[in-house]
Amino acid sequence: MDFALNDEQLAIRGTVRRFVAAELLPREAGFLRHGLPRDELRELQDKARAFGFWGLATPEEYGGMDLPAITRSIVHTELATTCVPFRFGGTADNILFHANAEQRAEYLVPTIEGERLGCFALTEPGAGSDASAIATTARRAGDDWLINGQKTFITNGNDADYAIVFAVTDRDTRGITAFLVDRTAGWTSTPIATMGSWHEPATLFLDEVRVPATAVLGEVDKGFELAMRWVGAGRHAIAAQCVGIATRCLRMAVDYAGLRRTFGRAIGSNQAIQWMIADSETELEAGRWLALRAAWDADRGADARHSTAMAKLYCTGMVGRVVDRALQIHGGMGYTKDLPLEWWYRAVRAMRIFEGTDEVQRLIISRDLLRGHTRIGGHVA
Ligand SMILES: Cc1cc2nc3c(=O)[nH]c(=O)nc-3n(C[C@H](O)[C@H](O)[C@H](O)COP(=O)(O)OP(=O)(O)OC[C@H]3O[C@@H](n4cnc5c(N)ncnc54)[C@H](O)[C@@H]3O)c2cc1C
Incomplete structure (x- = not known):
């Protein structure tokens, strides 16, 4: 068994690490004050594209890098060591690759x-x-479809110029179809303020939104399978991001524990602080291997659902605990907006909800065992 990264993985990690240090870390203070404007994000993406980082999972025929899942996991982890929400350009929802010409x-x-x-x-x-x-419906109107319903918690929903909308097209069989719906077709949106x-x-509000038959993505009544494919794919990245965030927070905590002095000595000399650091390091390491393990399953073409559910469940909980301890070690400073800790403290909470809640991941894991699809601890074989 070899836990070492290969030369290519090390080289890519090194390049991304340098990009984070040179381009993203210097923007953290600005981001914490006024966010990352879209044109600045685009500028950074163009810069990254110039040295070849574009379309991590996108097939080469579209100019992408088509990286293996393990390498993508390493990249997601490195990028997440800064709170600047940068992502490499050149990506699209995986289900769009099922679209016709x-x-x-x-x-x-x-x-x-x-x-x-x-x-x-x-x-x-x-x-x-x-x-x-879901209750959103699409009914035929001649060659067209009329869509009615409401969607909520849709990421980018207020800025997007089109939506992949899932609607019931057969009430009897509960057939669900995916539609590509331009905003110009008539849907409206309103942002949701979150933590x-x-x-x-x-x-998103859809009121008698008319789309042509050509708007159907994939096959009529077969949209639910597409939706589940989308949801499954994102879980790898979330686990890897948690590892990156936790790494940075622990690094900050260790540094501060060595610098900050109370009662005449560094706070890191107290067992209370040492235990927080030890617990964070141990949990972070466990999360790192769960995330890489799930990516490895995907790369070797195995069914990665089980290991990905465990990685997402564990890593999203782990990062919450690590951020919380790092914030605690920083005392009042940790609670200020001068450091990214309070931002992460709020942001990572959503990771236990989207792309399948903790409870849904537990359902997947336990069902696999109870139905005999997976042997206990035996999915390595
Ligand atoms: C920031 C953010 C971004 C999002 N982006 C998108 C997006 O882009 N597109 C999109 O379609 N959706 C998106 N979502 C929605 C997200 O996928 C849902 O919020 C999530 O699936 C949970 O659904 P819900 O909020 O309706 O909770 P519910 O399903 O109502 O669940 C409420 C609680 O009950 C628990 N629960 C439910 N069923 C069971 C069960 N059988 N056993 C035990 N416990 C159970 C849940 O785990 C949860 O704790 C986003 C959500 C957030 C917060």
Whole structure:
């Protein structure tokens, strides 16, 4: 068994690490005060593209890097060591790759190029964890479809110029279809104020929105499988991001524990502080291997659902505990907006909710065992 990264993985990690140090860390203070404007993000993405970092998961035929899941996991971890919410350009929702040739030209390619912004609209006021219970409908009107309903907590929903909307198209069989719906077709949105200023979710309103038959993504009544594919794919990245955030917070905590003095000595000389550091390091290491392990399953073509659910469940809880301890070690300073800790403290809380809550991950893991799909601890074989 070899836990070492290979030369290519080390080289990519080194490049991303240098990019974070040179381009992102100096922008942290500005981000904490007034966010990251979209044109600044675009500028950074162009800079990264110039040295080849563009479209991490995007196939080479679209100019992407098409990196293996483990390498992407390493990249996500490095980028998450700063609170500046940078992501490399050249990406699109994975389900857009299931689009037909015309739709790829109209939605996929411009999205990869950063000319269009989409959003993934599944959740509704009455259906979140139980996404199959959505009430939005699409009914035929000649060759067109008329869509009615409401979507909520949709990331980028207020800025997107098109939405991938899931609607019930067969009430009897509960058939669900995915539609590509331009904002110009008539849907409206309103932002939702949340605890962390991350992901900018919005509510979408669709009132007799008319779309042509060509708006169907994939097959009629087969949209739910597409939706589940989208949700599953993001969980890897979330686990890896948690590892990056926790790494930075622990680093800050260790540094501060050595510098800050009370009662004539560094606070790090107290067992209370040492135990917080030890617990964070241990949990972080466990999370790192769960995240890489899930990525490894994906790379070798194994069913990664089980290991990804464990990685997402554990890492999102782990990062919350590590951020909390780091904030505690910084005392009053940790609570200020001068440091990224309070921002992370609020932001990471959402990670236990979106892309499947803690409880949904536990359902997946326990069901796999109870139904005999997975042997206890035996999914390595
Ligand atoms: C910041 C943010 C961004 C988001 N982005 C998107 C997006 O881009 N697109 C999109 O479609 N959605 C998005 N969502 C929605 C997200 O996927 C849902 O919030 C999530 O799936 C939970 O659904 P819910 O909020 O309706 O909670 P509910 O499903 O109502 O659950 C409420 C509570 O009950 C628990 N629970 C539910 N069922 C069970 C069960 N069977 N057993 C035990 N416990 C259970 C849940 O775990 C939770 O604790 C986003 C949410 C947030 C917060």
